[in-house]
Amino acid sequence: MYFGQQYNLQCMQKKYYSLYIHIPWCLKKCPYCDFYSLRISDSNSNSNKNIKKRYINNLLFDLENDLFFLKEKLIYITSIFFGGGTPSLINGKLIYYLLNEINKKVYIKKSAEITIEANPSSINKKNILEYKKSGINRISIGIQSFNDISLKLLGRIHSAKDAINAINTVVDNGFTNFNIDLMYGIPGQTLKEAKNDLYQTLFFHPKHISWYQLTIEPNTIFYKYKPTNLPKYNTLWKIYKEGKKILKKYGYIHYEISSFVKKNIFKCKHNLNYWNFGDYIGIGCSAHGKFTMNDGSIIRTTKNNNIIKYMNGNYLFSYKKVKDCDKILEFFLNRFRLFKKISKKDFTLITGIKINSISLHITKSVKLGYMKHNKNYLIVTKKGYLFLNNLLEIFI
Ligand SMILES: C[S@@+](CC[C@H](N)C(=O)[O-])C[C@H]1O[C@@H](n2cnc3c(N)ncnc32)[C@H](O)[C@@H]1O
Ligand code: SF4
Numbered sequence: 354m355y356f357g358q359q360y361n362l363q364c365m366q367k368k369y370y371s372l373y374i375h376i377p378w379c380l381k382k383c384p385y386c387d388f389y390s391l392r393i394s395d396s397n398s399n400s401n402k403n404i405k406k407r408y409i410n411n412l413l414f415d416l417e418n419d420l421f422f423l424k425e426k427l428i429y430i431t432s433i434f435f436g437g438g439t440p441s442l443i444n445g446k447l448i449y450y451l452l453n454e455i456n457k458k459v460y461i462k463k464s465a466e467i468t469i470e471a472n473p474s475s476i477n478k479k480n481i482l483e484y485k486k487s488g489i490n491r492i493s494i495g496i497q498s499f500n501d502i503s504l505k506l507l508g509r510i511h512s513a514k515d516a517i518n519a520i521n522t523v524v525d526n527g528f529t530n531f532n533i534d535l536m537y538g539i540p541g542q543t544l545k546e547a548k549n550d551l552y553q554t555l556f557f558h559p560k561h562i563s564w565y566q567l568t569i570e571p572n573t574i575f576y577k578y579k580p581t582n583l584p585k586y587n588t589l590w591k592i593y594k595e596g597k598k599i600l601k602k603y604g605y606i607h608y609e610i611s612s613f614v615k616k617n618i619f620k621c622k623h624n625l626n627y628w629n630f631g632d633y634i635g636i637g638c639s640a641h642g643k644f645t646m647n648d649g650s651i652i653r654t655t656k657n658n659n660i661i662k663y664m665n666g667n668y669l670f671s672y673k674k675v676k677d678c679d680k681i682l683e684f685f686l687n688r689f690r691l692f693k694k695i696s697k698k699d700f701t702l703i704t705g706i707k708i709n710s711i712s713l714h715i716t717k718s719v720k721l722g723y724m725k726h727n728k729n730y731l732i733v734t735k736k737g738y739l740f741l742n743n744l745l746e747i748f749i
Contacts, residue, residue, distance in 0.1 A: 354452055354488040357463030366647075368423070371432045371626040372455070374412060375637030376440040377660060380474060384508045384574035385567060389639035389658050390438040405443055407664060408637075409451050413458075415636040415656065415668040420458060423644060428459040428634075432466040432623035435489075441471035445483020452487050461488075466622040468493055468532075473511040473519035481526040491621075492523050493532040493563070499553040500546055503539045506580070507567075520557050530619060532561035537592050539567055540580035547592040548599065555603050560619035564596065565611050610690050628687045630703050638663045649705035651675040678749075680704045681711060685748045689741060694730040717747050 378393040393401060420428060433455075435448070448469070455461065468491040469484055476494070484492070498504050499513045511519070523531050533554050537547045554562060566589065569575050584592070597607060605613040609628060614620050626633060635642035639658035645651055657663045657670040675683065684704050688695050697708045715731065718724035723737035723744040737744045 354449065354456065354486070356456060356461040356465060356488060367427050367429055369429045369431050369632070371434065371623050371631065371633040372430050373633055373635040373640055374433065374435050375640040376435060376437040376443055377638040378442050379437065379439045381508070381510050385570070387570035387573050388438065391660060393442065405447060409447055411664055412451065412636050413454050414666065416455065416458060416634070418668055419634050419636065419642065419654070430459050430461045430465055432626060434623040435469040437470055439472045439475060440469050441475040441480065445480045445487060448484060448489065449487035466491055468623060470495065473515045476519040476522050478522055478526055481522055481528065485527055491530045491532070492528050493534060494519060494523060495534045497534060497536045498539060498550050500550060503542060503546065506540045524557070530560050532563055532621070533557065533559045534563045534565065536565050536567050537596065538584050538589050541582045542584055544588060544591050544595065548595060551596055551599050560615045561621060562600065562605065562613045563611055564613060608692060628690050630684050630687050651680060677706055680706060682748050686745060689733060689745065694732045697729055697731065714747050718744055
């Protein structure tokens with residue numbers, strides 16, 4: 354698909370946004386996952402096809418509403434991210450239709466990064482080729498592990514063999530820019546097994562690796578029935594330290610707490626926008642958005658997480674102006690994830706808050722050895738990264 358159509362740019366204020374699109378279905382709910390998703394039994398039945406088509410049309414109305422709210426601006430989209438749930442349950446033709454319609458409503462930059470999250474169980478050649486045709490240029494594959502026992506313990510519906518086949522399908526059909534989602538800290542996992550998962554991942558030379566520590570989230574099966582054999586702190590620490598060493602040895606840059614990249618150009622633009630506290634439009638059940646208004650106020654939108662209400666046109670669940678104290682915390686919560694010095698100018702530019710207003714927080718962080726600072730920058734120290742939660746508490 355061709356993006357980057359020309360508009361009459363006179364008299365209009367240009368604004369840059371990322372666009373997040375939530376797809377709320379999975380074939381089976383994983384016991385550790387708290388992302389909003391509903392179980393869908395058979396992705397190919399007629400009634401499911403209808404639901405998906407209706408959902409896609411609702412996404413377009415949902416977007417219209419947000420655009421109406423932002424009406425005085427010319428909206429430039431720098432990245433699009435299909436997240437879920439399992440977006441790969443939506444076939445390539447529908448994705449093409451959706452992107453084509455979005456392209457008529459906003460200015461999708463030619464250079465926009467367009468990612469789709471895909472589960473190995475729903476990756477096939479036909480879809481991958483259609484995704485490519487529709488303009489998707491990055492695929493994020495949810496592998497989690499190459500160990501069949503770990504996959505079973507995580508309640509995944511695919512095997513290690515399926516995972517390998519899925520990666521090969523993505524690569525063989527022309528996607529060079531792909532990410533592999535991998536987890537560590539899986540029940541019963543040893544250091545050796547975690548390292549083995551990393552080595553298997555490296556075999557495919559992914560441009561990007563998201564390496565997450567399994568977290569036990571409220572409202573999940575694992576929270577209710579906590580696995581008894583979760584790796585202990587010492588093992589987790591060894592996995593993290595050794596894993597980082599392996600990734601470094603194989604040329605990966607560690608640019609965010611869980612993100613590793615082969616070259617700077619492959620850093621995930623969409624996520625970078627979140628971590629830099631940029632603005633984004635979020636459409637779909639349970640999606641969040643963030644808009645900075647002309648007066649500097651920041652608005653958070655949350656979309657309805659009740660699919661019936663959503664399908665009936667009740668898209669917006671809440672619309673809130675972010676308080677100054679929350680702006681400070683949210684800014685640092687995101688920025689601290691990136692291993693980069695933080696410009697004091699950026700802080701004021703993005704939050705509208707003068708840096709002097711947080712001088713007490715900075716002094717305390719410096720005194721505790723969590724941070725250094727000079728005239729222009731805030732720099733988190735090694736100790737600060739080690740005790741990131743303690744550092745963040747100072748900014749609450
Ligand atoms: C929203 S999921 C979408 C991917 C796709 N549905 C799949 O699972 O194949 C994105 C990623 O979040 C990570 N994730 C989800 N829940 C997690 C948890 N509790 N702890 C650590 N990582 C988690 C997984 O690595 C997953 O691939
Ligand atoms: S991890 Fe992925 S497949 Fe599993 S429930 Fe969450 S979104 Fe669905």
